Amino acid sequence: EAQVTQNPRYLITVTGKKLTVTCSQNMNHEYMSWYRQDPGLGLRQIYYSMNVEVTDKGDVPEGYKVSRKEKRNFPLILESPSPNQTSLYFCASRAAGTGNRGYTFGSGTRLTVV
Amino acid sequence: GENVEQHPSTLSVQEGDSAVIKCTYSDSASNYFPWYKQELGKRPQLIIDIRSNVGEKKDQRIAVTLNKTAKHFSLHITETQPEDSAVYFCAASATSNAGGTSYGKLTFGQGTILTVHP
Numbered sequence: 001e002a003q004v005t006q007n008p009r010y011l012i013t014v015t016g017k018k019l020t021v022t023c024s025q026n027m028n029h030e031y032m033s034w035y036r037q038d039p040g041l042g043l044r045q046i047y048y049s050m051n052v053e054v055t056d057k058g059d060v061p062e063g064y065k066v067s068r069k070e071k072r073n074f075p076l077i078l079e080s081p082s083p084n085q086t087s088l089y090f091c092a093s094r095a096a097g098t099g100n101r102g103y104t105f106g107s108g109t110r111l112t113v114v
Numbered sequence: 115g116e117n118v119e120q121h122p123s124t125l126s127v128q129e130g131d132s133a134v135i136k137c138t139y140s141d142s143a144s145n146y147f148p149w150y151k152q153e154l155g156k157r158p159q160l161i162i163d164i165r166s167n168v169g170e171k172k173d174q175r176i177a178v179t180l181n182k183t184a185k186h187f188s189l190h191i192t193e194t195q196p197e198d199s200a201v202y203f204c205a206a207s208a209t210s211n212a213g214g215t216s217y218g219k220l221t222f223g224q225g226t227i228l229t230v231h232p
Contacts, residue, residue: 031218042120042203042224043158050218058219059115090157094220102148102205103220105157 002027004106006091012112013081021076021109023091030096032074033058033103034066036087043090049074050096081113116141118206120223128231133194135226137204138186144206147180147187148220152201161202162189194230201225 004025013019025032033048035058045058049068063085065077074093078085088110092103117140127133139147148163164171164178164187171178175194180187191198207220 033218033220035222040123040224043222045219045221048218056218059221102146102150102160102163102207105159107157 006106016080023074025093029093031094033092034076035090083113086113116221118223124227126229133191135189139206143208146207150203199230
């Protein structure tokens, strides 16, 4: 089954404790992206990647890191989480090319930083 | 960068009525406009999309229109049903690297909470 898999689904952590949210897709998509969703603000793009070793900042990259060492994986790293990073996070992927459609989303990771 | 504005933020209709959600975008290089539906506790799911070479697209009860000159696009849902109740997001993207626009970006509107009353 074609899918984007995120882990964990839920995470509660303390301020300053480094964490990684994993994302993997099995569709051989070139593009991958991370979004955060907050009430009233919609979905805001954190980082995206157009292929292996090619990443770029989205609209809200501060406090986050990403890496794209393999085509299928795109982990999101919070080096020193803060309470304002409490949010619902979605990973997404899409194929490159003008004829291809929008992002397919993972199931989400609800992160709480206390 | 791209800015997408979506209105209204909430929309309440009676079952069987039509619902219209409108979005405007700022970047003239944007050429791909998807709409997503997000049910409570679920992931956003693509329901329809339109590219800049078309003015309208229909899929059963849903349709999307695009006015490139005015930089706005709209989602139309006819004969609404309670199961249409959800949050709807519009988005805009450039799918080619025209004018230096980064085509990995997909910018979303703020979302519209649609409630269909039986």
